[in-house]
Amino acid sequence: MCTVLVTGGAGFIGSNIVDLLLSNGYRVAVVDNLSTGNMNNVNKNSAFYNVDITDLKLCKIFEIERPTYVIHAAAQINVEKSMQDPVLDANINIIGSINILECCRKAGVRKIIYSSTAAVYGNPLYLGIDEKHELNPISFYGMSKYLTERYMQLFSDLYGLKYTILRYSNVYGMRQNFNGEGGVIQSFIRYMFKGEKPMIFGNGNQTRDFIYVDDVARANMLALKKGDNDIFNIGTGIEVSIIDLFKSLGKIIGDCTPLYMPQKKGDITHCYFNIKKSTEILDWEPEYMLKEGLKKTIQWYKKIFI
Ligand SMILES: NC(=O)c1ccc[n+]([C@@H]2O[C@H](COP(=O)([O-])OP(=O)(O)OC[C@H]3O[C@@H](n4cnc5c(N)ncnc54)[C@H](O)[C@@H]3O)[C@@H](O)[C@H]2O)c1
Structure with a gap:
């Protein structure tokens, strides 16, 4: 059975992804430090690790679980907090993500799916925003999510780690x-x-x-098998x-x-x-x-x- 390691699996979006994966026959391991997540959200049929994504011990969990796929949804998601404390935001969102990418590389993970955001676009230059829109984040949160996208792409170029970046609208x-x-x-x-x-x-x-969380979870599951090394908007349009x-x-x-x-x-x-690209390549559309x-x-x- 194929194992998916989900970071942030005790949080809002991550826990809904975990439930969907388990009901579709995947084995799931959750990594979450419960900073904004909640143990009540964690599916009892998953293996749970209370670990911070910035912790260097994270790679041990990868050695134990040997995940085929990683869904990376853990993050500092508060825009105002990122403006008050850009160092904290960057430490979790950038350094934590690099730590995960390093663990993926060492453990030979096949693919990583990343929860990104509309905040990477900044002030829209046109509507509906497509994936080719310029990236001009106007918050440190948007910046940390954007730079993580770039790290993911470089890890892919250098080490062949496949990725799919999903940019969510308001979930x-x-x-x-x-x-x-x-x-x-x-x-x-x-x-x-x-x-x-x-x-x-x-x-x-x-x-x-506004996009409903079940649709976001389904996009993540589809992205395990489709949309390699590509970026998709996940919203309703x-x-x-x-x-x-x-x-x-x-x-x-x-x-x-x-x-x-x-x-x-x-x-x-x-x-x-x-959302044309997501419907065409991921074969996904909001239900x-x-x-x-x-x-x-x-x-x-x-x-x-x-
Ligand atoms: N909610 C939205 O509308 C929205 C929109 C766009 C993108 N996103 C992205 O989706 C992802 C999930 O967001 P959410 O709304 O479910 O938020 P959430 O706060 O409910 O979930 C985040 C989870 O990550 C965990 N976490 C935070 N820092 C951690 C750390 N250092 N180590 C380990 N675990 C840590 C938290 O405990 C929580 O369970 C995030 O990456 C976010 O940037 C969310």
């Missing part, structure tokens, strides 16, 4: 915690459940591309305004009024992906429309808040 769904990137949906849901006014920064006309998102949630949870706050500095106005994804997400949060 939402069950197990999302409250400190990450793209967390507007769970933030709205939390305020609505508490009977408080959710905050909208700016006029709410900003748009985003559909732009949704924050105010429309707010109204859609209100229709399911119950109407409420938002609290308008000043626009956040550096907030991008519009963002959505072109969840926003309404369905929101319903499933709310069902899950109900268990926590009610």
Whole structure:
């Protein structure tokens, strides 16, 4: 049986990837230091290692598990934190990733799949953003994710380690915690459940591309076998305004009024992906429309808040 080592497998996206892999017959080993992840997210049928990705002992785990594939989803994902402490951000996201790449090289891993982000593009020069769009990160988080992409490509050129880079738009769904990137949906849901006014920064006309976590997990599984040494946008290709998102949630949870706050500095106005390349080469397309994804997400949060 083929083993996949998933970093960040106790986190939001990583744990959903782990569940999907196990249900498809893969053996799974999880590496996570539980900094933002949670033991409740970790599938009992996986082998769990509470280890930091920057720890040089990581290679020992590779020796024990002998993974065929690595899915690298562990990261410092808080944009504001990256601006306050770029050294910490770079240490986890760049140095931690190089450590993983070194372990992959030494253990003869066949392929690594990397969770990258729309933040590598910076302010969009055009919409829908395709994979050829210039890379001009405007945060240290975007920069650390971008530089890791480059390390992955150089490791591939030098040592033949195959890779697929998946750049996600705003991911939402069950197990999302409250400190990450793209967390507007769970933030709205939390305020609505508490009977408080959710905050909208700016006029709410900003748009985003919201992708449901099951679709992201499926893209990772497909990338084990397809899209070698290539980069793919993983989003819906559909732009949704924050105010429309707010109204859609209100229709399911119950109407409420938002609290308008000043626009956040550096907030991008519009963002959505072109996903043509992913549909053609990975044979992937999103299965969840926003309404369905929101319903499933709310069902899950109900268990926590009610
Ligand atoms: N959530 C989004 O909308 C989004 C969008 C684009 C890209 N991404 C990327 O997807 C990946 C997963 O993000 P997420 O939303 O699931 O975040 P998350 O915080 O829920 O998951 C990250 C996991 O990594 C673990 N981790 C963090 N630092 C670690 C370290 N030094 N050593 C070992 N484990 C460590 C955390 O404990 C957590 O379980 C990240 O690489 C992120 O950059 C997320």
